[in-house]
Amino acid sequence: xxxxxxxxxxxxxxxxxxxxxxxxxxxxxxxxxxxxxxxxxxxxxxxxxxxxxxxxxxxxxxxxxxxxxxxxxxxxxxxxxxxxxxxxxxxxxxxxxxxxxxxxxxxxxxxxxxxxxxxxxxxxxxxxxxxxxxxxxxxxxxxxxxxxxxxxxxxxxxxxxxxxxxxxxxxxxxxxxxxxxxxxxxxxxxxxxxxxxxxxxxxxxxxxxxxxxxxxxxxxxxxxxxxxxxxxxxxxxxxxxxxxxxxxxxxxxxxxxxxxxxxxxxxxxxxxxxxxxxxxxxxxxxxxxx
Amino acid sequence: xxxxxxxxxxxxxxxxxxxxxxxxxxxxxxxxxxxxxxxxxxxxxxxxxxxxxxxxxxxxxxxxxxxxxxxxxxxxxxxxxxxxxxxxxxxxxxxxxxxxxxxxxxxxxxxxxxxxxxxxxxxxxxxxxxxxxxxxxxxxxxxxxxxxxxxxxxxxxxxxxxxxxxxxxxxxxxxxxxxxxxxxxxxxxxxxxxxxxxxxxxxxxxxxxxxxxxxxxxxxxxxxxxxxxxxxxxxxxxxxxxxxxxxxxxxxxxxxxxxxxxxxxxxxxxxxxxxxxxxxxxxxxxxxxxxxxxxxxxxxx
Numbered sequence: 385x386x387x388x389x390x391x392x393x394x395x396x397x398x399x400x401x402x403x404x405x406x407x408x409x410x411x412x413x414x415x416x417x418x419x420x421x422x423x424x425x426x427x428x429x430x431x432x433x434x435x436x437x438x439x440x441x442x443x444x445x446x447x448x449x450x451x452x453x454x455x456x457x458x459x460x461x462x463x464x465x466x467x468x469x470x471x472x473x474x475x476x477x478x479x480x481x482x483x484x485x486x487x488x489x490x491x492x493x494x495x496x497x498x499x500x501x502x503x504x505x506x507x508x509x510x511x512x513x514x515x516x517x518x519x520x521x522x523x524x525x526x527x528x529x530x531x532x533x534x535x536x537x538x539x540x541x542x543x544x545x546x547x548x549x550x551x552x553x554x555x556x557x558x559x560x561x562x563x564x565x566x567x568x569x570x571x572x573x574x575x576x577x578x579x580x581x582x583x584x585x586x587x588x589x590x591x592x593x594x595x596x597x598x599x600x601x602x603x604x605x606x607x608x609x610x611x612x613x614x615x616x617x618x619x620x621x622x623x624x625x626x627x628x629x630x631x632x633x634x635x636x637x638x639x640x641x642x643x644x645x646x647x648x649x650x651x652x653x654x655x656x657x658x659x660x661x662x663x664x665x666x667x668x669x670x671x672x673x674x
Numbered sequence: 675x676x677x678x679x680x681x682x683x684x685x686x687x688x689x690x691x692x693x694x695x696x697x698x699x700x701x702x703x704x705x706x707x708x709x710x711x712x713x714x715x716x717x718x719x720x721x722x723x724x725x726x727x728x729x730x731x732x733x734x735x736x737x738x739x740x741x742x743x744x745x746x747x748x749x750x751x752x753x754x755x756x757x758x759x760x761x762x763x764x765x766x767x768x769x770x771x772x773x774x775x776x777x778x779x780x781x782x783x784x785x786x787x788x789x790x791x792x793x794x795x796x797x798x799x800x801x802x803x804x805x806x807x808x809x810x811x812x813x814x815x816x817x818x819x820x821x822x823x824x825x826x827x828x829x830x831x832x833x834x835x836x837x838x839x840x841x842x843x844x845x846x847x848x849x850x851x852x853x854x855x856x857x858x859x860x861x862x863x864x865x866x867x868x869x870x871x872x873x874x875x876x877x878x879x880x881x882x883x884x885x886x887x888x889x890x891x892x893x894x895x896x897x898x899x900x901x902x903x904x905x906x907x908x909x910x911x912x913x914x915x916x917x918x919x920x921x922x923x924x925x926x927x928x929x930x931x932x933x934x935x936x937x938x939x940x941x942x943x944x945x946x947x948x949x950x951x952x953x954x955x956x957x958x959x960x961x962x963x964x965x966x967x968x969x970x971x972x973x974x975x
Contacts, residue, residue: 397785404774404841411838412800415811422814475709478702493710499942500717503919504935508716511734581694609804626806633810646807657802
């Protein structure tokens with residue numbers, strides 16, 4: 385082994401990469417290709433499927449039939465991304481610049497919710513936001529809210545559920561980019577007569593933008609594809625594209641339509657990733673900033 | 675303009691500046707505490723409702739205190755089997771994904787090679803793909819193959835999926851720790867006659883071990899918690915803990931599920947706390963040794 389490697393130095397990286405990349409090729413790339421093929425199928429699970437490019441109508445039919453769900457997913461995902469940004473930025477800022485010796489503890493507390501099941505956390509929100517729950521119950525008791533007011537089964541509940549779930553995805557990249565900032569740059573801005581708000585506006589915030597972009601991508605992508613929050617906290621009028629895909633795949637067994645829908649979702653995301661890579665480069669993607 | 679004039683020219687505090695200073699000084703602390711409370715609230719509620727006595731009703735309204743669920747955690751049908759299945763998949767996928775991912779991270783961090791940019795993108799893509807698409811596309815592959823061991827869906831089909839989505843997270847975590855790795859230590863080992871194999875296991879591996887452990891912990895927690903991908907790649911043969919929770923949401927989740935959730939949370943937090951304390955103790959010991967060595971050298975001189 386050692387002698388072989390000495391003779392073929394250049395091979396080492398490829399030998400290290402091969403097993404993992406092969407796994408991803410077979411079980412990530414392979415299924416993606418299969419899904420592309422399936423989206424051009426016609427037929428049914430019982431009678432068998434036929435491939436034809438004429439079945440591009442699967443896409444147009446899926447888009448027109450499920451347009452409301454697509455639009456709703458983008459709307460909910462976008463709203464949740466903006467909300468996570470508004471909540472996460474001050475938090476990341478506080479940890480990076482005011483954390484002091486509590487910095488690691490605070491970072492740990494940000495990711496600690498991940499150690500509980502995602503489903504159980506979402507179910508907890510169902511309890512908290514419940515019609516007579518600990519949040520609405522007291523407000524109704526003192527007649528600040530009408531008795532029939534509810535949060536559960538509304539778009540507000542779905543968006544706040546998504547916001548909660550992906551908050552750490554936004555906080556950590558912003559923290560990483562804030563923490564990297566050379567403090568002397570901020571001091572220099574102040575020496576050059578910028579007040580503290582000006583220094584933040586002109587120096588700190590622009591330097592943290594890579595983290596904001598990474599965090600937005602990491603939040604928006606899973607948020608658009610999410611269906612558990614809409615399922616557990618929403619109602620039939622808040623279904624997102626994920627609910628449709630899940631239903632078409634697992635209940636209707638309508639693989640062609642479901643594949644076309646997944647592929648449309650995936651295509652939108654690929655465009656977002658490519659734009660990101662063009663703007664900020666590929667090294668940032670896996671270098672630990674994300 | 676004189677220096678004194680420059681000081682006077684400094685812009686006075688604007689409204690924006692004043693607000694910013696106030697926020698910066700006091701509100702940030704309060705805000706951070708509130709945010710941490712917000713993040714932990716569902717976890718607290720989950721643990722609290724493991725002590726609820728739902729007495730036949732579904733476990734969403736507080737009825738009364740009971741230790742019943744803690745005393746009989748596996749009274750729920752299929753719960754013990756689901757937890758065992760989840761643990762098995764989490765252990766196996768963690769070990770395999772950590773090995774594969776660490777190798778990729780080493781290649782990316784240490785070697786220049788053709789196709790780096792493509793590799794980076796390829797590693798990132800599974801993390802950027804929504805879980806539902808990952809699960810759904812694997813399902814179409816399994817259905818298209820249509821024969822055992824891939825169809826009907828089983829333990830193996832879930833395991834394959836978990837290894838797949840864990841690899842990228844391991845690469846990112848290990849690679850972050852490899853930044854600034856002291857390559858001269860490896861060169862020193864080689865100069866002293868160690869071959870690549872010995873150098874790796876005696877020098878490189880012990881140095882990257884903390885990063886590898888962190889990656890394994892992440893992979894384990896991602897695997898044990900995954901619902902969406904598992905729901906697509908697992909059929910009726912193997913049911914994991916999250917699949918069981920989801921199945922129970924329709925008829926009401928029993929408090930025993932909250933008990934298991936609480937145990938998993940406390941165990942994970944305990945493990946992280948322990949590994950932090952151990953690495954801190956090691957760092958302190960290393961510092962003491964270094965100080966003693968310098969002191970000895972000074973004494974010898």
